[in-house]
Structure formats: structure tokens, C-alpha cells
Amino acid sequence: xxxxxxxxxxxxxxxxxxxxxxxxxxxxxxxxxxxxxxxxxxxxxxxxxxxxxxxxxxxxxxxxxxxxxxxxxxxxxxxxxxxxxxxxxxxxxxxxxxxxxxxxxxxxxxxxxxxxxxxxxxxxxxxxxxxxxxxxxxxxxxxxxxxxxxxxxxxxxxxxxxxxxxxxxxxxxxxxxxxxxxxxxxxxxxxxxxxxxxxxxxxxxxxxxxxxxxxxxxxxxxxxxxxxxxxxxxxxxxxxxxxxxxxxxxxxxxxxxxxxxxxxxxxxxxxxxxxxxxxxxxxxxxxxxxxxxxxxxxxxxxxxxxxxxxxxxxxxxxxxxxxxxxxxxxxxxxxxxxxxxxxxxxxxxxx
Amino acid sequence: xxxxxxxxxxxxxxxxxxxxxxxxxxxxxxxxxxxxxxxxxxxxxxxxxxxxxxxxxxxxxxxxxxxxxxxxxxxxxxxxxxxxxxxxxxxxxxxxxxxxxxxxxxxxxxxxxxxxxxxxxxxxxxxxxxxxxxxxxxxxxxxxxxxxxxxxxxxxxxxxxxxxxxxxxxxxxxxxxxxxxxxxxxxxxxxxxxxxxxxxxxxxxxxxxxxxxxxxxxxxxxxxxxxxxxxxxxxxxxxxxxxxxxxxxxxxxxxxxxxxxxxxxxxxxxxxxxxxxxxxxxxxxxxxxxxxxxxxxxxxxxxxxxxxxxxxxxxxxxxxxxxxxxxxxxxxxxxxxxxxxxxxxxxxxxxxxxxxxxxxxxxxxxxxxxxxxxxxxxxxxxxxxxxxxxxxxxxxxxxxxxxxxxxxxxxxxxxxxxxxxxxxxxxxxxxxxxxxxxxxxxxxxxxxxxxxxxxxxxxxxxxxxxxxxxxxxxxxxxxxxxxxxxxxxxxxxxxxxxxxxxxxxxxxxxxxxxxxxxxxxxxxxxxxxxxxxxxxxxxxxxxxxxxxxxxxxxxxxxxxxxxxxxxxxxxxxxxxxxxxxxxxxxxxxxxxxxxxxxxxxxxx
Ligand SMILES: Cc1cc2nc3c(=O)[nH]c(=O)nc-3n(C[C@H](O)[C@H](O)[C@H](O)COP(=O)(O)OP(=O)(O)OC[C@H]3O[C@@H](n4cnc5c(N)ncnc54)[C@H](O)[C@@H]3O)c2cc1C
Ligand SMILES: Cc1ncc(C[n+]2csc(CCOP(=O)(O)OP(=O)(O)O)c2C)c(N)n1
Ligand code: SF4
Ligand code: SF4
Ligand code: SF4
Ligand SMILES: [Mg+2]
Numbered sequence: 002x003x004x005x006x007x008x009x010x011x012x013x014x015x016x017x018x019x020x021x022x023x024x025x026x027x028x029x030x031x032x033x034x035x036x037x038x039x040x041x042x043x044x045x046x047x048x049x050x051x052x053x054x055x056x057x058x059x060x061x062x063x064x065x066x067x068x069x070x071x072x073x074x075x076x077x078x079x080x081x082x083x084x085x086x087x088x089x090x091x092x093x094x095x096x097x098x099x100x101x102x103x104x105x106x107x108x109x110x111x112x113x114x115x116x117x118x119x120x121x122x123x124x125x126x127x128x129x130x131x132x133x134x135x136x137x138x139x140x141x142x143x144x145x146x147x148x149x150x151x152x153x154x155x156x157x158x159x160x161x162x163x164x165x166x167x168x169x170x171x172x173x174x175x176x177x178x179x180x181x182x183x184x185x186x187x188x189x190x191x192x193x194x195x196x197x198x199x200x201x202x203x204x205x206x207x208x209x210x211x212x213x214x215x216x217x218x219x220x221x222x223x224x225x226x227x228x229x230x231x232x233x234x235x236x237x238x239x240x241x242x243x244x245x246x247x248x249x250x251x252x253x254x255x256x257x258x259x260x261x262x263x264x265x266x267x268x269x270x271x272x273x274x275x276x277x278x279x280x281x282x283x284x285x286x287x288x289x290x291x292x293x294x295x296x297x298x299x300x301x302x303x304x305x306x307x308x309x310x311x312x313x314x315x316x317x318x319x320x321x322x323x324x325x326x327x328x329x330x331x332x333x334x335x336x337x338x339x340x341x342x343x344x345x346x347x348x349x350x351x352x
Numbered sequence: 353x354x355x356x357x358x359x360x361x362x363x364x365x366x367x368x369x370x371x372x373x374x375x376x377x378x379x380x381x382x383x384x385x386x387x388x389x390x391x392x393x394x395x396x397x398x399x400x401x402x403x404x405x406x407x408x409x410x411x412x413x414x415x416x417x418x419x420x421x422x423x424x425x426x427x428x429x430x431x432x433x434x435x436x437x438x439x440x441x442x443x444x445x446x447x448x449x450x451x452x453x454x455x456x457x458x459x460x461x462x463x464x465x466x467x468x469x470x471x472x473x474x475x476x477x478x479x480x481x482x483x484x485x486x487x488x489x490x491x492x493x494x495x496x497x498x499x500x501x502x503x504x505x506x507x508x509x510x511x512x513x514x515x516x517x518x519x520x521x522x523x524x525x526x527x528x529x530x531x532x533x534x535x536x537x538x539x540x541x542x543x544x545x546x547x548x549x550x551x552x553x554x555x556x557x558x559x560x561x562x563x564x565x566x567x568x569x570x571x572x573x574x575x576x577x578x579x580x581x582x583x584x585x586x587x588x589x590x591x592x593x594x595x596x597x598x599x600x601x602x603x604x605x606x607x608x609x610x611x612x613x614x615x616x617x618x619x620x621x622x623x624x625x626x627x628x629x630x631x632x633x634x635x636x637x638x639x640x641x642x643x644x645x646x647x648x649x650x651x652x653x654x655x656x657x658x659x660x661x662x663x664x665x666x667x668x669x670x671x672x673x674x675x676x677x678x679x680x681x682x683x684x685x686x687x688x689x690x691x692x693x694x695x696x697x698x699x700x701x702x703x704x705x706x707x708x709x710x711x712x713x714x715x716x717x718x719x720x721x722x723x724x725x726x727x728x729x730x731x732x733x734x735x736x737x738x739x740x741x742x743x744x745x746x747x748x749x750x751x752x753x754x755x756x757x758x759x760x761x762x763x764x765x766x767x768x769x770x771x772x773x774x775x776x777x778x779x780x781x782x783x784x785x786x787x788x789x790x791x792x793x794x795x796x797x798x799x800x801x802x803x804x805x806x807x808x809x810x811x812x813x814x815x816x817x818x819x820x821x822x823x824x825x826x827x828x829x830x831x832x833x834x835x836x837x838x839x840x841x842x843x844x845x846x847x848x849x850x851x852x853x854x855x856x857x858x859x860x861x862x863x864x865x866x867x868x869x870x871x872x873x874x875x876x877x878x879x880x881x882x883x884x885x886x887x888x889x890x891x892x893x894x895x896x897x898x899x900x901x902x903x904x905x906x907x908x909x910x911x912x913x914x915x916x917x918x919x920x921x922x923x924x925x926x927x928x929x930x931x932x933x934x935x936x937x938x939x940x941x942x943x944x945x946x947x948x949x950x951x952x953x954x955x956x
Pocket of ligand 3: 368369370371380381420421422438439441847848849850851852
């Protein structure tokens with residue numbers, strides 16, 4: 002943690018985006034996390050993404066559970082809505098909020114403990130339901146806030162700071178999310194903003210359940226030799242399948258790509274995802290192939306990263322429930338209570 | 353790019369923009385911190401060692417440090433109403449002089465040791481000679497200073513008006529030097545260099561200044577001579593009390609600081625309608641912006657783009673001056689020339705004209721066969737840093753060396769010449785210059801505690817209080833600036849960013865967590881593939897737009913990337929070091945101090 006607040010002085014070249022804000026305007030309070038925590042880097046990536054997307058801060062709702070990771074929303078996009086919920090219960094609060102006001106941009110921030118241990122059930126259901134959100138797990142393999150016990154995502158055989166090996170099988174959040182029906186799934190690393198920022202932008206533009214598993218080393222309890230979530234381990238085992246260039250619908254495409262090196266996916270909102278190939282051929286729109294590739298990577302000891310699965314035409318909770326376009330919280334008594342005659346008609350239809 | 357060699361004392365010295373820009377390399381941030389702590393005497397002594405005349409310079413310095421100050425690059429326009437301003441470095445120096453413990457300072461001043469048997473003549477008693485005298489007297493040299501004027505101080509005493517610099521301040525700081533001992537003042541004009549060389553001195557230092565004011569050459573100049581005065585001569589006559597009034601309508605010709613002193617002096621001697629008229633544009637005037645501001649504040653208009661054409665007179669009495677209007681024209685290379693604008697000539701009535709259109713060197717007393725070569729501009733041929741002339745026993749400094757400059761340059765030359773003289777007389781190679789002393793101290797006191805005040809303030813530059821105008825104009829001896837009081841001084845001192853507290857990077861400790869990158873308010877730090885400087889500058893987190901400032905390159909990283917830090921806009925806030933989990937960043941104070949004659953010889 003830091004005693005002095007980040008000074009308001011800034012680089013002279015800092016520019017305002019279309020929303021009239023500089024990148025610094027998307028910051029939040031000064032972080033109280035341990036110096037060097039990966040979570041802070043992810044916060045910085047979210048700040049960058051929101052700035053680049055010209056997002057209006059007051060249209061963002063940040064929801065989180067409990068944990069160091071779940072504290073992180075305080076440290077980015079200060080001028081937005083926030084809800085620090087109960088441990089593992091962020092998905093249900095998020096679902097409710099999203100139902101009530103579909104117009105906000107929902108960002109769920111959680112940890113591997115919050116989402117894969119106590120909150121595993123809620124995690125599965127929020128993905129199945131296709132809540133339109135960006136759900137980020139800051140994955141450090143431990144319960145950071147409670148001093149570093151192994152979490153459910155710790156790899157079997159990885160060694161704790163005290164030297165004890167983890168004997169349980171690990172939960173792979175990416176596989177689970179794909180399996181449960183998330184329509185945008187990626188993995189990245191807190192130490193690689195070039196990969197992470199465009200992924201966050203693409204996820205935020207995705208109209209459906211978007212999930213990002215971001216490996217985020219815990220410097221205090223899980224950054225030693227023998228850990229599979231340390232800076233060194235992730236860097237050595239990172240197997241990036243692609244690099245995303247996120248292109249907003251109205252932007253002109255200026256980058257030239259070598260033929261055959263790029264796959265383009267157009268999302269529902271018109272935004273383009275240009276996936277630069279980094280080696281093998283990989284088609285992220287093939288769900289079965291994606292699950293296979295992720296599992297293979299796990300067996301080979303790779304940390305497979307990149308945009309792993311995307312359904313370009315997803316359906317979200319509101320589509321499935323066929324709700325009206327207006328946010329429910331804006332409906333007035335007249336619309337919510339159409340009167341006795343309408344009730345009578347409905348009742349008659351059920352007789 | 354190659355990894356930065358931080359063992360080279362110049363590397364971090366350059367980061368301290370003010371100190372690097374100061375000709376005498378005064379350790380500015382150190383004295384500013386001491387002022388903030390109320391340790392005025394310590395702040396004074398740091399200045400005294402480096403620039404010899406803190407009380408004088410704190411009122412009059414040309415302050416090349418201020419345009420260089422980092423603060424003016426990093427302030428946020430919206431917080432300071434569009435005007436990014438440097439720290440008031442110069443006026444803080446005066447605070448140290450005003451609030452120091454005078455008796456304590458006096459008692460701690462050095463005293464001359466036993467004479468070492470070598471004698472040195474200094475020609476001229478200005479700041480350059482006084483610095484040489486100070487640096488060498490403490491080493492046992494016997495110094496004889498010659499000056500044609502009755503008191504020591506040179507132009508500081510005879511040219512700078514007392515409403516800018518009270519004489520008591522000059523007396524005090526001259527006395528700190530002469531009280532050292534082994535310094536003799538002879539009130540005597542030197543008419544022959546050969547005669548001096550014949551008097552058995554071991555070395556001669558020429559600090560005779562640039563004493564000649566350029567004259568006006570237009571029709572009517574001679575006829576109206578009674579009311580046309582050369583600025584330099586006029587100002588010294590005022591200083592000596594020979595002149596105590598001037599006509600009601602005064603025209604000052606020229607756009608330098610001498611012109612500003614002339615017009616403000618005229619306002620105090622009865623001039624009611626005083627105007628400055630310059631050939632160039634207002635912006636290109638040589639006078640410092642603050643001098644122009646002060647003059648205009650005293651109801652003195654500055655008219656520009658007017659070239660004097662003729663002095664009109666009647667019966668030996670001046671009527672006024674006729675000017676031709678000019679405009680600026682630029683050639684293909686962007687060089688400016690002033691050409692007639694075609695507008696009708698303008699005539700301004702006046703009772704007196706003060707000519708302040710330039711200052712020249714003159715050495716009529718140095719014989720052609722004294723072994724001292726001059727160049728085609730009449731300046732002595734000197735070693736650039738040694739200041740040694742072609743006669744190996746004769747050294748130059750101050751305005752006499754490279755033409756008119758200012759006091760701080762005179763002091764810097766004095767130090768350099770003293771080193772050369774000492775080395776020369778000790779039989780050492782004068783070309784080998786002593787390296788500066790560097791003292792490095794980590795500022796870390798605890799996990800989040802630093803032994804300097806690391807939080808940058810967002811306060812706008814504070815103004816020095818002035819005497820009320822009516823009062824100031826009534827009395828030529830009344831000092832206009834009243835100086836900061838301790839509260840204002842503290843507030844202004846807090847604006848300093850402590851640029852001498854350096855960010856020091858140790859690559860093999862870094863785990864590349866990006867914490868420093870994310871926290872840095874100025875986006876100074878980038879981890880990226882190394883490359884050529886030009887290319888690197890464009891692909892950092894924020895572009896490195898100021899090529900005069902270095903990129904700090906750190907290596908030894910596990911990923912093989914380089915740590916690239918743009919020194920340009922770093923606030924020295926220490927947040928990078930505070931967020932770094934491994935101590936790969938540390939905040940270390942690099943106290944750089946120039947080596948003066950005292951420690952310049954290997955034999956010592
Ligand atoms: C009007 C005016 C205002 C100025 N204001 C400022 C200011 O605000 N800040 C600033 O930094 N600088 C200022 N300057 C410039 C500054 O005064 C000089 O740059 C500085 O004094 C030079 O110091 P010096 O030691 O080289 O010589 P000087 O100070 O010029 O001293 C030389 C001395 O040598 C004497 N001398 C010369 N020839 C002989 C001889 N043959 N025999 C005996 N004695 C001799 C002269 O009488 C003089 O006393 C000003 C200059 C002028 C003209
Ligand atoms: C209902 C409940 N059970 C247990 C806890 C204790 N607890 C606090 S944080 C935490 C785990 C957090 O781990 P994770 O989500 O991975 O966050 P991290 O701190 O690692 O970022 C636990 C078990 C709690 N706060 N509430
Ligand atoms: S901020 Fe302070 S240390 Fe930095 S250049 Fe300005 S005066 Fe010097
Ligand atoms: S001290 Fe560190 S954090 Fe502060 S501006 Fe400089 S590089 Fe950035
Ligand atoms: S905070 Fe320290 S360890 Fe982390 S990247 Fe910066 S220098 Fe390296
Ligand atoms: Mg965790």
C-alpha cells in the first residue's frame with residue numbers, strides 16, 4: 002500500500018478521449034493491496050480499456066465478492082457504481098442488477114477463492130444464464146486476503162510458500178465457463194497488458210456472458226519457486242494462441258496484416274476482433290475444439306492464453322427472457338400494472 | 353541503447369535540471385529543503401560555497417536555473433490557470449540570506465592559513481576576482497585586488513541600482529571574503545599589464561569586466577550631447593551620487609537589463625514620462641521577462657520595432673528623437689532581419705536620452721606585446737575551461753573572458769580560474785579538471801517512509817511581496833522587493849520536486865510485476881524490447897518528447913527486455929519505489945558538489 006495519494010500531475014501528452022476524459026480520470030482510490038500484486042496491474046488494464054472505449058464512468062457498475070481481488074474495483078473507475086457483495090455471491094447480485102437495469106455496463110470482479118470455492122455454484126449459473134457482463138477472475142491460486150491458503154484453482158502438485166504440495170485437483174475456470182455456456186472466454190496474464198487490454202475491451206463489447214481468467218501472481222503468498230501462479234512460471238509456460246486487436250465498428254482499419262495470419266470475428270455490436278495468429282491454426286468460434294485445446298494445454302503443463310472461445314452472435318439473459326428494451330427500473334406504475342381488465346384477460350387465457 | 357552508467361556523476365547531475373543549468377552548479381534542491389526546514393544558515397552556506405554571493409544573487413541573479421526547472425514542464429495547466437511556472441529558486445536563495453544567523457555565519461567563515469609564499473594579482477574587483485580571491489586565500493595565497501573604483505564589488509556595486517540590491521548586502525558579502533585574510537585591496541587603476549607582470553606576481557587574474565557602453569551614432573547626437581547619456585556611465589554616476597536628477601521626459605534606448613535599470617532609475621530621479629524604445633520586437637528583447645514586468649509595473653511603456661534615426665535639437669537643447677518603423681522579415685533559413693515597414697517615421701519628445709544599446713569589452717591597458725593573444729572580436733584567446741590565456745601566467749574570468757554575461761557566470765569562472773591557478777602553481781596539468789564530489793544516500797526509512805517530503809504539491813508559484821509603488825518610486829534607496837517571509841518561503845519551497853532524489857534501478861531484483869509502471873503518475877516507466885534511442889522514444893507508455901533529457905536504461909531483466917525510464921517529467925515522488933515489492937527501485941539522494949581549488953590538486 003501507498004501512503005501518499007497518486008499526484009494529480011500527469012504527463013503533458015495525456016489526452017482526453019471522446020467522452021472528454023483522460024486515462025487518469027478512470028483511476029480510482031490508491032490501492033491498498035500489497036506492492037507488486039498482479040491485481041493492481043489488472044486494474045490498470047481495466048482503466049486503460051475503459052479509457053480507450055470512451056466509456057462514461059457513471060454507466061459502469063462494478064460488482065465483486067470478497068477477497069483482495071474483490072477489493073480491486075475500488076482502485077479503478079472511481080466515478081462509477083460499485084457493490085462489494087458477500088463472499089461468492091456476486092453473480093446473483095449481478096444477475097439481479099442486470100435484470101433491473103440492462104443499460105449499465107456490468108463488470109464483475111472476483112477471485113479464484115470467491116468464484117471457484119465458495120461461489121462455484123453461482124459462477125456456473127451466471128454463465129448459463131448468459132448475463133451480459135464482463136466477469137474477470139483475478140486468479141492467483143490462493144486465498145490472498147486470508148493469508149495464502151491454496152484455492153481451488155491451485156494446480157495439483159504445486160508447492161505452497163511453506164513447502165506443502167497441493168493434493169487436490171484444480172478447477173479450470175476457463176473450461177468450466179465454456180462448458181457452462183459463457184459466450185466469450187479468454188485467459189490472460191496480469192503481466193502482459195498488450196494481450197490483456199484488448200481482451201478486456203472485446204469482452205466489454207461482447208453482448209453476453211464474457212469471462213476472463215487472468216492469472217495474477219500474489220507477491221506475498223504465491224510467487225515462489227514451486228508455485229504455478231508466479232510471475233516466472235507463467236512467463237515460462239505462457240502459450241498464447243492469438244493476439245486480439247479490438248476494432249470498434251466506427252474506426253477505420255489501418256493495420257496491414259500478412260495474408261493468412263489473421264482471423265476476423267465480427268461481434269454483435271459491429272465491433273471487429275482481429276485475431277493475429279501466433280503459431281498453430283486456432284479457431285476460437287469452434288466450441289468443442291476450444292475445450293479440447295484448453296484441456297490439452299493443461300495436460301501439457303501450458304498456460305494457454307488468448308481469446309479461447311467466442312460466439313459472435315450470443316444471446317443474453319434479456320434475449321432469453323424476452324424482456325422489453327427499456328430497463329425495468331424505468332418502468333412506471335402504468336406499465337407495470339396494466340389494470341384489472343388486462344389481468345382478467347390473462348386469467349381468462351389460463352382457464 | 354546501452355545500459356545507463358549511473359556511476360558517471362554527470363548522469364544524475366543532469367536530472368537535477370536547476371543545478372545542471374546553474375553555471376556554478378549550486379545544489380539547489382538541497383538548499384530548498386533546508387529552507388523548508390527553517391535551517392536558513394545551512395542553506396546559506398551551501399550557496400556561499402557554490403556561488404559566493406547568496407544575498408546578492410538571491411536578488412539579482414539572471415537565474416538560468418529557473419527556465420530549466422522541471423516544475424515548469426510538469427505542472428498541470430488546468431490547475432495553474434494555464435501558466436506552468438518554475439520554482440522561485442532565486443528568491444528562495446534570498447530567504448536563506450535574510451533569515452540566517454549572521455553571527456553564526458560570520459564565525460563559521462574560513463580563515464586564511466599561513467602564507468604559502470605565492471602572490472596573485474586580480475585586476476578588477478568584481479564578482480569574478482572576488483571568487484578567485486576567496487578560493488585561493490584559504491589556500492595560503494596572497495591576493496592583491498586592483499580596482500579603479502573606491503570599493504570592491506565591481507558592477508554589482510556601481511551598476512545595479514540600490515532599489516534592487518541594497519549596498520549593505522554587498523558590503524556584507526564582500527566582507528565575508530576580505531575577512532578571510534591574505535587579501536589586499538588597492539584602489540588603483542591598472543594602466544599597464546606589463547607593469548603588473550613585472551611586479552613579481554606568480555599569476556595574474558583579469559576580472560576587469562566589459563566596461564564600455566556602446567554609443568549612439570545618428571545625426572544630432574553630438575549637438576545634443578548635454579542630454580544624451582551612456583547608460584553604464586549614467587548608472588554608475590547615480591550610484592556614486594554624482595547624478596541625482598533627470599528630465600521629466602526620458603527616452604531609454606535599448607532592450608536589455610541595463611535599459612530596464614536605466615528607466616526604473618529615471619522614474620526615481622524625477623522622470624515622469626519615461627519610455628523604453630527598442631529596435632527589435634518586444635518578445636526578442638534581451639531583458640529578462642521579470643525585469644520587463646517590473647519596469648512596466650512602474651508605468652514605463654515599452655515601444656518596439658523603432659530604430660532611432662535622428663536626434664532633433666534646437667539651440668543646443670534636445671527636442672526629441674525621430675524613429676523609423678521597422679518590421680521583421682524572415683529569410684528561407686528563418687533568419688530575421690528588420691526592414692523599414694513603410695509607415696511614417698515617429699517622433700517622440702524628450703528632455704533626456706539614456707543609451708543602453710550594448711556593452712563591450714576593452715583592454716586598452718593590455719599591451720600588444722604582453723604575450724596575450726586576442727581574437728578578432730577583441731576577446732582574449734582562452735582555454736574554454738582553464739581560462740588560461742596565451743600568456744600562461746595570466747587567466748581571465750567574468751565579463752572580461754567571453755564578453756558580458758552575469759554575476760553567476762563570473763562566480764563560476766572565478767572557481768574555474770582559481771582551480772587553474774592553483775594547479776598551475778603546484779606544477780599540475782591545468783587541463784585535468786577535478787571531478788565533482790558525489791554523496792549517495794538512500795532515502796528509505798521504512799516501508800512507506802522516506803527521509804524527504806515526497807508528495808508533490810499542486811500550488812501555483814508564489815509572488816514575492818513588493819513595496820507599494822508610490823513609496824518605492826519616491827526613494828531610490830528603497831528596495832522594491834521585500835522578499836518572502838518564512839511562511840511564504842515554506843510554501844514555495846514545497847513546490848520543489850527534489851530532483852536530486854534519484855530513482856535508482858537494480859535490474860536483477862526486478863520481477864517485472866509492472867507495479868511501478870502502473871503507479872507512476874507521469875507514465876515515465878516502460879518495460880520493452882531495447883532498441884535505438886530514436887525508436888525507443890516513440891514506443892514508450894508516454895512518448896519521450898524532450899530530447900535534451902535522457903532515457904535511463906536498465907538491464908538484467910529475466911525476460912531480456914529493458915527498463916526504460918524517461919527522466920524528463922519524473923516527479924521524484926518515489927511512488928515507483930514505494931510500490932516495488934523487491935526494492936528494485938530505490939530513491940537515493942545524489943548530492944553533487946563541484947570541486948573547487950581547495951580540493952583540486954592531487955598533492956593535497
Ligand atoms: C546596469 C547593469 C545591470 C546588471 N544587472 C545584473 C543583474 O541583475 N544580475 C546579474 O547577474 N548581472 C547583472 N549585470 C551584469 C553583471 O554586473 C556583470 O556580469 C558582472 O558584474 C561581471 O563581473 P566581473 O567580475 O566580470 O566584472 P565587473 O563586475 O564588471 O567588475 C570589473 C571591475 O574592474 C574594474 N576595472 C576594469 N578595468 C580596470 C583597470 N584597468 N584597473 C582597475 N580596475 C579596473 C571595473 O571598474 C570594475 O569595478 C548587470 C550589468 C549592468 C551593466
Ligand atoms: C462467507 C465467508 N467465508 C469465508 C470468508 C473468509 N475469506 C475472505 S477472503 C477469502 C478468500 C479470498 O480468495 P480469493 O477470492 O482468491 O481472493 P484473493 O484474496 O486471493 O484475491 C476467504 C475464504 C469470508 N469472508 N466469508
Ligand atoms: S523542482 Fe526543485 S530540484 Fe527540480 S529543477 Fe526545480 S528547483 Fe530544481
Ligand atoms: S519517482 Fe517514480 S513514480 Fe514518481 S514520477 Fe518518477 S518514475 Fe514515476
Ligand atoms: S515494481 Fe519493482 S519488481 Fe515490479 S516491475 Fe517495477 S521495478 Fe520491477
Ligand atoms: Mg485468490
